[in-house]
Amino acid sequence: MSRFSWSRGGSLSPYSSMSGGVPNVTDEDYSYITSQDIDAPTTDSYYDQRPPSPQPVSDxxxxxxxxxxxxxxxxxxxxxxxxxxxxxxxxxxxxxxxxxxxxxxxxxxxxxxxxxxxxxxxxxxxxxxxxxxxxxxxxxxxxLDNSGSPSTEEVVDVAPGLTKSQRRRKNKKKDKPTASDGTASSSNASSSNAGAPTDSGSKGMQQLEEISSCFFDEWKPLCEAFIARPPSDPKKIDEEHLRLSESVMQHVILKTDNVETDGNPDVRAQRKALIKETQIICSRLDEAAKAAKAARAAAR
CATH class of the missing domain: 3.10.20.90 (Phosphatidylinositol 3-kinase Catalytic Subunit; Chain A, domain 1)
Structure with a gap:
């Protein structure tokens, strides 16, 4: 018997299980690839060995x-x-x-x-x-006023407290000045100039007293209440903290910063002390809100 016989326990032929011997192969049994398929292989047959692109740097x-x-x-x-x-x-x-x-x-x-x-x-x-x-x-x-910059309209005021008719009568009197008028006007001018620094200083001090009353009577008690007992809801903590901070900034700090001292050391010192006091309360608000949120998160 031939040494190539399949009956001696050798390897089985891949076609031995087929009843008809050699299979009938047609064109439909083949698949064709194009040059485009070679240039762009599918993910199943191609492994990209390039390192992954780095993540974009955060801003x-x-x-x-x-x-x-x-x-x-x-x-x-x-x-x-x-x-x-x-x-x-x-x-x-x-x-x-x-x-x-x-x-x-x-x-x-x-x-x-x-x-x-x-x-x-x-x-x-x-x-x-x-x-x-x-x-x-x-x-x-x-x-946001449509009329444009509001600064000049709010600051400049000619002859405040006078109506148009009163200003016209005042201008007519100036057309025919008398000696007595000149003496009186010069004396009035000198007295008004002498009292100008005192008037401006007292005006600034009065403004600071009004702002201080607003802060100590209205906003500081609310801030102290928040610091002593913040809300239990984290969302309410953020809302109340933001409301108080913005209110103190807008109604106290900004108004205090806009008060003119006119070189008066007392007004300057009072303004500095009030701003410092409001900055302290704002810092305490921030710390209280942060601590309250951390405590709520730890309790979960």
Missing amino acids: DVLLIKNRGVTYPAHFPKRSLADGKVLVQDVAERIVLMMGLPNRVTSSIKLLYKGKKMSDPGAPVWRYGVKNKSEIMAIVPDGA
């Missing part, structure tokens, strides 16, 4: 808060720490995010931890701002 983010809404402002990575982001840049970004007219940019007040960021050309890190810091933006109500 620096500032959380801008205004009227209960938080606007995340993105800047290039490390641009805050490198001093590339200025206070003016943040104000311009706020105008874009909130859809405000460009003229409002100079009217926006920025505050960080109770301190006003007053220098538009200063880098924000100079005020302690860093990645993920929360900045409060306050847009004065008159800034």
Whole structure:
């Protein structure tokens, strides 16, 4: 018997189980590939050995808060720490995010931890701002007036307290001055000039007293109540913290900052003391809100 016989326990032929011997092969049994299939192999037959692309570097983010809404402002990575982001840049970004007219940019007040960021050309890190810091933006109500810049209309006032007819009569009297009028007017002018610094100083002190009463009688008790017993709901903590912080900023700090001292040291000292007091209460509000949220999270 031949040594190539299949009956001696050798390997079975792949065709031995077929009843008809050699199978009938047709064109339908073949599949064809094109050059495009070779250039772009499928995921089943091709393994990409290239290393995965690195994840995009995260941006620096500032959380801008205004009227209960938080606007995340993105800047290039490390641009805050490198001093590339200025206070003016943040104000311009706020105008874009909130859809405000460009003229409002100079009217926006920025505050960080109770301190006003007053220098538009200063880098924000100079005020302690860093990645993920929360900045409060306050847009004065008159800034959105369609008439344009409101500053000159609110500051300039010619002959306050007089009606148009009274001003006309006053102008007619000036057309024919007499000697007595000249003497009286000169004496009045000298007396008014002598009393001007005292009047301006007393006016500034009166404004500070009104703001102080508003702070100590209305807002500080509410802040102390929040600090002593924050709400139990984390959402209510954020809402109440933001409401109190914005109210103190708008009704106390900004108004105090706008009081003119006119060189009066007493007014200057009183204004500085009031701003410091409000900054302390704002810092305590921040700490109380942070501690309350951490305690609620730990209790879960």
